[in-house]
Amino acid sequence: MNYEFNAEFARRLDEQDELKYLRKEFLIPQHNGQDAIYLCGNSLGLQPRAAADYLAEQLKVWESKAVEGWFEGDAPWLSYHKQVATLTAPIVGALNSEVAIMNSLTVNLHLLLVSFYKPNKKRYKILMEAGAFPSDQYAVESQVKFHGFDPADAIIEVSPREGEYTLRTEDIILAIEEHKDELALVLFGGINYYTGQFFDLQAITKAAHQAGAIAGFDLAHAAGNVPLQLHNWDVDFACWCSYKYMNSGPGGISGIFVHEKHHGNDKLPRFAGWWGYAEEKRFLMAPGFHAANGAQGWQVSTSPIMLLALNKASLGIFTRAGGIEPVRKKSIALTAYFEWLIKNINLKHGEDVFNIITPVDPDARGCQLSLICRHKAREVFNYLTQHGVIGDWREPDVIRLSAVPLYNTFTDVYNAAVCLYEALNKLKMNNL
Structure with a gap:
């Protein structure tokens, strides 16, 4: 697939998503009155709406x-x-x-x-x-x-x-x-x-x-x-x-x-x-x-x-959802797009600011991507948190982000990538 780094492309992918109806089954944390971009299912999954019932x-x-x-x-x-x-x-x-x-x-x-x-x-x-x-x-x-x-x-x-x-x-x-x-x-x-x-x-x-x-x-x-x-x-x-x-x-x-x-x-x-x-x-x-x-x-x-x-x-x-296989199919697509977005940021920056240490082969990974952030890693992670992107930090310089197919969208990973892109700009690492 020929990916694009824009919101319209992510929206089209969401429209084609056969499991998009499952997102409404979950309660999404709020940030400034809007749904947060929750990419921390590797640590704690979101609450199903049915849980209370x-x-x-x-x-x-x-x-x-x-x-x-x-x-x-x-x-x-x-x-x-x-x-x-x-x-x-x-x-x-x-x-x-x-x-x-x-x-x-x-x-x-x-x-x-x-x-x-x-x-x-x-x-x-x-x-x-x-x-x-x-x-x-x-x-x-x-x-x-x-x-x-x-x-x-x-x-x-x-x-x-x-x-x-x-x-x-x-x-x-x-x-x-x-x-x-x-x-x-x-x-x-x-x-x-x-x-x-x-x-x-x-x-x-x-x-x-x-x-x-x-x-x-x-x-x-x-x-x-x-x-x-x-x-x-x-x-x-x-x-x-x-x-x-x-x-x-x-x-x-x-x-x-x-x-x-x-x-x-x-x-x-x-x-x-x-x-x-x-x-x-x-x-x-x-x-x-x-x-x-x-x-x-x-x-x-x-x-x-x-x-x-x-x-x-x-x-x-x-x-x-029809079992784990349809969930996995979406997961592979969602993670592949997220990976491309991150690598695209690296290309624009001229170096691998974000080194993805998770295997490239989809068969050798789940939905988690672990990024070594080469510059001001903690500041970048804090910027994500302050702007409603909830991920996971591991010392000394690793940011773990997991796009969970049951509730995350292609727009989620696009917006998370935009936030990573903005973090580099705001921290004056380089003008992308």
Whole structure:
């Protein structure tokens, strides 16, 4: 497509957008009486308009039925989590039985590591990406220490090549092969939070299995952002949060995936709780843990219905969109236009003021673009904020901007680019 740097062109793209009707499903923050340009779905998604109604519905059940809400009504609380899991499964490419909605992300990661990180004297190492989100680093470090190993020895980090910002798949696979005799687990993010790189999860999983290791993923920045096929890729386990691209509210509930091949393995250790007990026997209150079938057997605590309701409100929007594939189609188009606009600013400036460190290949990224701003980076970011463009700052000089296809428009990214352009002028870096 031959792009143009003008508002009319962006407007025409919006007119052609088959998902443009979804924007009205969300509440847009206001700036000086107008919709802000919200490009921070990588950190917190916008509130669905339906969220208040879904929450109010469950509050009404609590008011009218109290404890009987667990068993009565059109959607009894006892099985409410299953409805949410069923809506989530297609988004992550899983069977319904492979998904459970529960807890928060790092809690779930720990619970899964209890089952799937089983080190011995020979195989005890975990391979992960250098620069993984700190919570993952802390979780892995603590798990390694819990088993009596030294993190400096037991954790292998794969870094980009010198002068590069993202990892090459061949280097990840080479590292797995190099350490194949001592690896217990390969644990990666689905999308790196800093660069926005979407890893080749299928290739990583295959390499891990060939090395005799388990393959697991933190999909915080991938779930609801890019198509996933966890079942078909033979991933062992995964977890994600729902407050980014699944728009379930700050601190929203998390989800897990456990491949069905592990469901019948009663030798897998796990930290058990009564909500993971076989449902048909749960209320017998008998001693001795008997896990529920599937991923639900990893549940621990009673479902938080209000958090599930918020999650369900957002998942309904994915259903109306026709699933993740149409969302992804728009995402690719939206991000490509945004990328072109930013590169066009660089051309006019005569240098790469904004160095996009996110991969160019659409298959290797989601909707996030991470920009290294070479001059007055913090001032540029502050200018965006002051003018109603809400993005995300990462030290020392990275601006993360994510055009989310469910609620962002081509006009949004055009106006954001104009603001970047104006910031350079206002800061007297050069007369563009």
